[in-house]
Amino acid sequence: MEVKSAYIHIPFCVRICTYCDFNKYFIHNQPVDEYLDCLIKEMCDSEVRVLETVFVGGGTPTALSYKQLKRLLIAITDIFEIKGEFSFEANPDELTLEKVQLLKDFGVNRLSMGVQTFKPELLEILGRTHHTTDIYQAVTNARAVGIPSISLDLMYHLPQQTLEDFKDSLEKALAMDIDHISSYGLILEPKTQFQT
Numbered sequence: 698m699e700v701k702s703a704y705i706h707i708p709f710c711v712r713i714c715t716y717c718d719f720n721k722y723f724i725h726n727q728p729v730d731e732y733l734d735c736l737i738k739e740m741c742d743s744e745v746r747v748l749e750t751v752f753v754g755g756g757t758p759t760a761l762s763y764k765q766l767k768r769l770l771i772a773i774t775d776i777f778e779i780k781g782e783f784s785f786e787a788n789p790d791e792l793t794l795e796k797v798q799l800l801k802d803f804g805v806n807r808l809s810m811g812v813q814t815f816k817p818e819l820l821e822i823l824g825r826t827h828h829t830t831d832i833y834q835a836v837t838n839a840r841a842v843g844i845p846s847i848s849l850d851l852m853y854h855l856p857q858q859t860l861e862d863f864k865d866s867l868e869k870a871l872a873m874d875i876d877h878i879s880s881y882g883l884i885l886e887p888k889t890q891f892q893t
């Protein structure tokens with residue numbers, strides 16, 4: 698049997714990071730509800746009904762309001778039967794207990810968190826919205842509601858980042874007994890704040 702998986706893109710963020718060249722838009726004044734209307738219609742039009750895995754990425758899916766997130770989750774789970782991994786990308790400061798409980802209630806079983814670094818000065822340079830304490834709180838919240846798998850993204854080759862800085866972030870992530878860690882080297886892309 699052919700295996701089917703889906704990637705669902707939510708192209709909104711509450712702030713645009715200095716290095717980002719992904720397909721994303723500053724969420725303020727964007728037609729988010731209309732985007733969800735179109736997305737849900739497209740999912741309904743799909744002939745596929747059973748999926749092995751679903752990954753909801755962005756942008757930042759957790760930038761949606763609680764109500765919008767619930768609407769999206771209802772649609773995904775009404776339309777598709779998800780057999781295996783159901784992943785959501787998330788920013789640490791947006792993983793409130795309320796939102797993470799909602800994700801868990803609709804069967805999300807993996808969170809991929811954009812941590813990037815534990816060093817406050819580097820988070821500032823990257824233009825991230827979260828603080829180091831948010832990372833610990835987000836992991837605590839996810840574990841409290843029983844999300845079974847947590848993945849963290851880390852970045853290296855950042856301006857002013859030393860090898861010790863990266864090792865420190867890696868050690869802090871490992872100390873939390875995280876299920877999966879991805880690390881990415883910074884690429885300076887044209888038309889990002891880093892390059893203009």
Ligand code: SF4
Binds near residue numbers: 709713714756757788
């Ligand atoms: S949160 Fe992710 S997608 Fe959004 S601006 Fe930052 S790097 Fe880009």
